[in-house]
Amino acid sequence: EAFEIPVAAIREVADPTGAGDAFRGGFFAAQLAGLSLEVSGRIGALCSSYALENIGTTTHRFTIDEFADRYASFFGAEPALEKLK
Template identity: 45%
Template sequence: PTGAGDAYRAGLLKGLVTNRDIETAAKIGAVASLYAIENYGTQEHYYSYEDFNKRYRDNFGEI
């Protein structure tokens, strides 16, 4: 899937610049990459903050 690495890196960096520890930042990157992996073709998907947080909680617990 195109963009999974870019999405991961964006999530990782978002976590780091918001002062999360490296493990949490990596988990944020993993959740961000889920959206790229799930969608075939060009990356025109989007998600809300609430949707992202729910997926994070479902996979890793509270942030």
């Protein structure tokens, strides 16, 4: 089954370094939490957006609540995010 994962809009690209790693980190964290492939892909895309907005590979930071709010603004509310807490 194929899924289309929408892009999470960003303010501006500061540095693309680490965006793929951030995607994989978010995706696999969601998979380990038992979330669906589609939700995991969206989580990966959103993690990648944080990385793109910051310079450096590990300078992006967010809380789970900030992440959930941003997720909802792009993809709609997702109760399954509670599993990541």
